[in-house]
Amino acid sequence: MDCRVLGQLAVRSGTVIGCLTAPKPRKVLALLLVRANLVVPIETLSRELWSDDPPASAHTTLQTYVLQVRRMLAKTLGMASEAVARDILVTTADGYVLRVKPGELDLHEYERLAAEGRAALAEHDDVRGSRLLGEALKQWHDAALVDVRLGPVLSVEVGHLEESRLATCQLRIDAELRLNRHHTVLCELSSLAAQHPLHEDLQAQYMVALYRAGRRTDALNAFHRLRTTLLEDVGLEPSRRIHSIQRAILTADPDLDNFALSMRYSPNTTA
The missing domain is CATH 1.10.10.10 (Winged helix-like DNA-binding domain superfamily/Winged helix DNA-binding domain)
Structure with a gap:
């Protein structure tokens, strides 16, 4: 059966x-x-x-x-x-x-x-x-x-x-x-991020994958889309974790190339 x-x-x-x-x-x-x-x-x-x-x-x-x-x-x-x-x-x-x-x-x-x-x-x-x-x-x-x-x-x-x-x-x-297989998951993450625009974990994964693929501007654009959607839909800013990833992308923090995402990333920068 x-x-x-x-x-x-x-x-x-x-x-x-x-x-x-x-x-x-x-x-x-x-x-x-x-x-x-x-x-x-x-x-x-x-x-x-x-x-x-x-x-x-x-x-x-x-x-x-x-x-x-x-x-x-x-x-x-x-x-x-x-x-x-x-x-x-x-x-x-x-x-x-x-x-x-x-x-x-x-x-x-x-x-x-x-x-x-x-x-x-x-x-x-x-x-x-x-x-x-x-x-x-x-x-x-x-x-x-x-x-x-x-x-x-x-x-x-x-x-x-x-x-x-x-x-x-x-x-x-x-x-x-x-x-370090970010290229293999980019297409999947793009689709998932579009389907779940308020899901911060997925958006964080997408941002990191884009950054690692050399698409820094696209990674920052993904952050801004998330921030705009959160503010317009629920009146909230992205979490401190998302902001810290955005800052790491802006400063090309080398830790972004190494950390195991799983939302365990905690850069030295502070809000």
């Missing part, structure tokens, strides 16, 4: 692709996959489907949706529905659990590779850490559950996933900068 939530929702087995088109059963499948191998309470599924206004028939209707998911899984996997109910999409006392094995869900592969990458970075192995984090990010093919109509529960889950994805990007870029 090959299940995917980091992009379009999908379940496959070999060349057979699961077909589940109705929005609410797809929500049930998506939530069960995002929390695969964990019991998802009936109340949680009900909230995802109907927010705070479930119909009187909510419990029975949910059972119908679960049955539709089981039938899809049975057809996709070439199994009897009874076997699916016993071994894969299982009813518990409090809800349902969708069981997946290692390697069957892209989210679990992403989390495994990202954890291994972070462990490598903790051991100061930037080459291995960057490679593993890059492999983790390759599990993503689009925004999480991009083709699912998200309810209140899935919206929170997807938000957490996207935050994790961005944090993993930052860690990998940090490692690349420590390895």
